[in-house]
Amino acid sequence: MADLSYLDWPFFDDSHRALAEGLEAWCVAELDHHEPDDVDAACRELVRKLADGGWLRFAVPSAFGGAREALDVRSLAIIRETLGRHSGLADFVFAMQGLGSGTISLFGTPEQQAAYLPAVAAGEKIAAFALTEPDSGSDVAAIATSAEEQADGSYLLNGAKTYISNGGIADYYVVFARTGEAPGARGLSAFIVDADAPGLEIAERIRVIAPHPLARIVFNNVRLPAGALLGERGKGFGHAMATLDIFRTTVGAAAMGFAKRALEEATRRALTRKHGAGTLSDNAVVQAQLAEMILDIETASLLIYRAAWLRDVAGKRNTKEAALAKLHATEGAQRVIDQAVQIFGGEGVTHGSVVEALYREVRALRIYEGASEVQRLVIARQHLANP
Known part of the structure; x- marks a missing residue:
């Protein structure tokens, strides 16, 4: 249990x-x-x-x-x-x-x-969030996909998105595109684009180390009604960041789920694997490994639920705290799972074992919804703005 x-x-x-x-x-x-x-x-x-x-x-x-x-x-x-x-x-x-x-x-x-x-x-529509582009991953302000307003108030959407989760199976995509109000981040808007919109093409299905549905999506003169604009025109960057502020904390929580499963598996292994006259759990090195795993999990969990509490209860913008939670939890989970693989030895890198699957599963969490390097910048800039 x-x-x-x-x-x-x-x-x-x-x-x-x-x-x-x-x-x-x-x-x-x-x-x-x-x-x-x-x-x-x-x-x-x-x-x-x-x-x-x-x-x-x-x-x-x-x-x-x-x-x-x-x-x-x-x-x-x-x-x-x-x-x-x-x-x-x-x-x-x-x-x-x-x-x-x-x-x-x-x-x-x-x-x-x-x-x-x-x-x-109700599970009747599968959702997707389309932000990343071939030439703009962490740099959202460099988005090139464009949505040009037409005389009748509609928009023509052109460009491409890549590494889009649920790409190819989603019923709709929330797409961020350049509407040109200003350069950089100030000229983006969000749109709801149904998957069956004429001109939307799943150009490539992307296979990654932990099997998930991902795709590169191309928009060729996709005509969107005025009602497809999501939120305020020109405010798309802020809308994206506000959404990520909520879900970035939960990326850390998922990482902790992976890490806790790895700790469970490693603990069971240590207690049952024969080693000399006893088991692996009698070995001081293994005990130290387990202690480090526990430390990473406990500290990350505190950061995650503090960030969540600040938003839910204190009603505060938690940009720094969410970044701290995601950064520490995902980096810590990678260490925890790596230690679990080490404790399992050869079985830890055998395809089909739980810890081997976790090893592949956790890696993307240090990249998506803001790579670890970006989280460090967010934390530092928030700190410097409020020393």
Whole structure:
């Protein structure tokens, strides 16, 4: 049984404890850690299962079928940590339903929210968030995809996005494009683009080390109605960052889910693997490895749930705290899982073992939603602005 003692921390209320306990029981009954042969089909099935379990309701506000009045970062983090401990793909599916609808929850018109959010919560629409481009990864201000307004108020969308999660299986994409109000970050806007829009092409499916549906998407004169504009024109950079401020914390939570599973596996291995007259757990080196793993997990967990509490309860913008949480949690999880592989020895690098899958699964978390290098810049700039 998973250690849920962290739920006694003052960051949570009884509803969070009930959520964690209920989801843990559901995961034990419904999920496993194996990798599917058909990742697209597996993701569609997981969307359905998460919706049937009621867990996708936490990805949207209650006015549109959600579980809480507003997006609650503590709930999102608990869900991602729990799912991540049981299934990296289930965590991916949940995260993308939240990230791909988050900008709509925060900035959409009532009509946009009604058209998309209930379907996200019910598992009827698969969501995607299209920010990264072939020539602009971490540098969002360098986005080149353009949306030119036409005389009738519509927009013509042209350009390309890459490494888009749920690319190829999504029902819609939240796309960030240049509308030209000003250079750099000040000239971007967000749009909702349905996957069947004429001119939208899945140019390439991208295969990565931990199987997830990703794609490069090309927009060739995709005509968008005026109602596809999401939020204020020219405010797309701020809309994207506000969305990431919520979900960046939960990336750290997913990393901790992976790390906690690795610690469980390594502990079991240490206690049962014969070593001399005893087991690996009697070895001082292994004990030190386990201690370092525990330290990384505990410190990261505190940073994650502090960042979530600041937003949910204190009502504060948590840009620095979310960056601290993501940076420390993802880097720490990489170390934890690497130590688990070391404790397993040859079995740790054998394809199909849990720790080998975790090793591949965790690596992308240090890159997406702001690479570790970017998080360091965010932290430093926030600190220097408020010394």
